Each structure stands twice: as structure tokens, then as C-alpha cells.
Amino acid sequence: MLYIMSMETLNLRNNLRKYRKLAGGLTQQELAERTGVSRQSIISVEQGRYRPSVELALQLARALGVTVEDLFELASEEENA
């Protein structure tokens, strides 16, 4: 059977808040300044309301000293249930 992975069957899980805290309790503003985006962007990514571009994901990972896979991971709908 062919399974088509669409936006509705995959969700993006992010650990940005966790790694921000692990990185010495970095504030959202500080992380925003390190990555060159607005604080609103960090809030939106953290809350899962915005999916960052590959470039921003890499910048976030670099700023926090982790890999992109540490920060973001895909989860299927079944895992969410």
C-alpha cells in the first residue's frame, strides 16, 4: 500500500525551549539576537506555530550548540494519538 506523507499526517516536534534552558537559561530575546531574527519568531517557533526555514533551523542549532535533529523531529499522527 502506498502511504503519502502529507502535512496532516506528520507533525513537527520541537525541543527549542528545552535546549534554550540547557544552554544556560538563554532568554528568547538573547536567542533572537544570536540568530538575527525577532523575538516573535522565536516565540512562534517554540510554540509550534511557525515552521522555520532550513537556514533558521541551522542557525538555531548552531546558537544552542546542538544539531538540527536535536531541536526538531518528525512525529507521525499515530505517535500523537
Place this chain on the structure above:
Amino acid sequence: MSTRQLLHLGGSVDFVANLLMAGGLLGIVLGGIQWGIALISLGLFGPYLMRETGVLPWQDEFQREVIMRSGMHALLAVGLLVTAIMVVEGVGGRTDVDGRWAMKDAMTASTALLVLAVTWILSRTLQYWGTLVGARRFLMGYFGIGLLAMVVVFLGAMGREQGLSLGNWLLGFAQIGWVGLLVLGINRWPRLVGWLLLGTVASAVPHFITIAGQNMGEPAWIGVVEGACMMGLPLLVPGFALIAHRKTKEHR
């Protein structure tokens, strides 16, 4: 120019744009409609015209996506309204030859600009705040302003013989109360509340048509359409956002 300076510059331009829009609104209230509309358009479109032509950089990718999506929502709102009016005009064949109001005249340029601006601003704010928080704030504001307006008008009408009947007053307060009630369900049943908001607006349409049909002239009908848009859009935009919220659910 550093990223921080770019963010600061973009924020300053947006701040000036907001001041221009507020000034334009004040201008319209004070009677300077042409200048008011010019200022609102300058504040509304100016910064994004500058960004699209490369004069001013985008603050970041999140801001760009929010603006793009708000623009799409505004396009949908204006496009659907224009289509609906044109279809009704064609099907109904209403003309003002026999003294009846003309549907084609109900959609003026100012109505289109109003719908575009209100939808765009609501959508943009909703995306910045997040759907649940934004919808809750919008509805609480709607409830508060609506209740205040009802009380003021009610107190103003006391002692006069003419005015709305008791039934209409109760209906008005019940509608405002209904919106207040929906606020309570946003977190638990966002999609249901979204549908109920759309239903609330849909149920008000016959009411507005009745008002417009009561021997009103063309200017009054235009006012009714604009009034309906102003009252309906703050419910419709969060309503659609709440319905879509579940589909785009992501982990927090």
C-alpha cells in the same frame, strides 16, 4: 547594516505606518475622508511596497510569512465579497429603476478597502498572537465593546417613546452574551467555536438584509454593508482561524 539595525529599522517603519493609519482613521472621523483614506493606504501598503521593491528589507522570515498569509486572507475576503455581490446582482436582477436599492452599488471602493484593511490587520495580529490567544482576545474585546455600546445606547434611549422594543434589546444583549459565552470554549473546543462563530455571522445576515430592505436609499444600504463587514469580520476571521487551527496542529 547589521541584523539588529535592520530589525530596528523595520520596526520603526512599521511604527510610523501604524501612526499613519491611526491618523487616517482620525481624519475620516473628523471628516477629511480623502486625506484619511490616503493616509490609511500609505500606512497599510507603504511598508510592504518598500519591502517588495527592495527599498526596505524584511525583518525576518516569520514576519514575511505572516504578511504574505494576511495578504492572502485579505484577497480572499475582498474577492469572495465582490463575487457574492456580483452573483446576487446577476441572479436577482435588482435595479434601482423601480425605486428599489441597487445591489451593484452596495460594493463601493471604500467598502473594498475597508474589508481588505480590517481582514489584513485581524489576520496579521492573529498570527502574531497565535490562534487561541488571538481569538480569545478578539472575542473578549468584541464582547466588551459590544456590551458597552449596548449599555450606552440603552441608557440613551431610556425615556424616549421611539426606539427598539424590549424584545430587540434582549436579542441584542443575548447576541453579545453569546459571543462572551463562546470565549469560554475556545481552548477546549476551538473548532466547534470556529463553526459557531461562522454560524453567528450567517444568522445575522438576514437581519441586515431586513434592515437594508426597509425603504432605505442607496447611501444607507452602503452603510449597512460596511456596518455588517465591521461587525462580522472580527468574528469571521477568528472563526476561520479556529477551524483551521486543528488541521495545522503542531507540538508545543
